[in-house]
Amino acid sequence: MTLRYVVSGFSRTVIVAVIAAGCSQSGPASQPTAQAGPSAPFYGFLAVNSFPHDPQAFTQGLIYRDGFLYESTGLNGKSSLRKVTLDTGQVVQKKDVEQKYFAEGLTDWDGRLLQLTWQTNIGFVYDLAKFDQQQTFKYAGEGWGLTHDDKRLILSDGTARLRFLDPMTFGETGGVDVTDGGRPVERLNELEFVNGEVYANVWQTERIAIIAPDSGHVTAWLDLTGLHTARAGDDVMNGIAYDAAGDRLFVTGKLWPQLFQIRVRK
Numbered sequence: 001m002t003l004r005y006v007v008s009g010f011s012r013t014v015i016v017a018v019i020a021a022g023c024s025q026s027g028p029a030s031q032p033t034a035q036a037g038p039s040a041p042f043y044g045f046l047a048v049n050s051f052p053h054d055p056q057a058f059t060q061g062l063i064y065r066d067g068f069l070y071e072s073t074g075l076n077g078k079s080s081l082r083k084v085t086l087d088t089g090q091v092v093q094k095k096d097v098e099q100k101y102f103a104e105g106l107t108d109w110d111g112r113l114l115q116l117t118w119q120t121n122i123g124f125v126y127d128l129a130k131f132d133q134q135q136t137f138k139y140a141g142e143g144w145g146l147t148h149d150d151k152r153l154i155l156s157d158g159t160a161r162l163r164f165l166d167p168m169t170f171g172e173t174g175g176v177d178v179t180d181g182g183r184p185v186e187r188l189n190e191l192e193f194v195n196g197e198v199y200a201n202v203w204q205t206e207r208i209a210i211i212a213p214d215s216g217h218v219t220a221w222l223d224l225t226g227l228h229t230a231r232a233g234d235d236v237m238n239g240i241a242y243d244a245a246g247d248r249l250f251v252t253g254k255l256w257p258q259l260f261q262i263r264v265r266k
């Protein structure tokens, strides 16, 4: 039996529905243990706008900067770095990534774009305006999501750990294990730093974990069940971008035809 939370975008009421059987991927954390404490609260959402999104884009990284989205897409042979017009979804600038790489998370730092790869332990540094590749960097383990606060890069690798990297040397400076009520939260994927907290897609779920980066504690779950209904295989939710100046939160998924602006309903 699987416990799922169905949240109406137009109501503050959280409806808890118990749905029998079938979905083994819905749990954000491992089974409770004797040491486990209460889980973080669930937040709902209001979809306030939607925009076109390239349904061929296997979204692995997403940010918003100065009026445009920047997107990293994955799969070997289809990986790319893109600059996208928000309103139309039009790709206005694109750089393909070599076939041997499966591109992953994306963030920016000091006028540059930083892009991870999945299992090849290499990241790419591009000029933000020209997309010229300036350098590469190495890191241990897999690369999944990438974001930054005001002093460090924050990287996910598919486990419950967030790792911190120096944004200039790319050396690992620390990390934190993400937990909810004492239970590890595995499969942390695309990341976004929003007002002091890390938002993380949890792979193969429709939930975003909101994480206090210094403790690793999940402070809330953003449940986006129902935002995207045409599910088929790999088209899972993945992609969070925040427009800090406009206080706009955008989400999309792999191969999704739409990108949504949402408002969190606490």
Ligand SMILES: [Ca+2]
Pocket: 061, 062, 063, 106, 146, 147, 190, 191, 192, 239, 240, 241
């Ligand atoms: Ca992001």
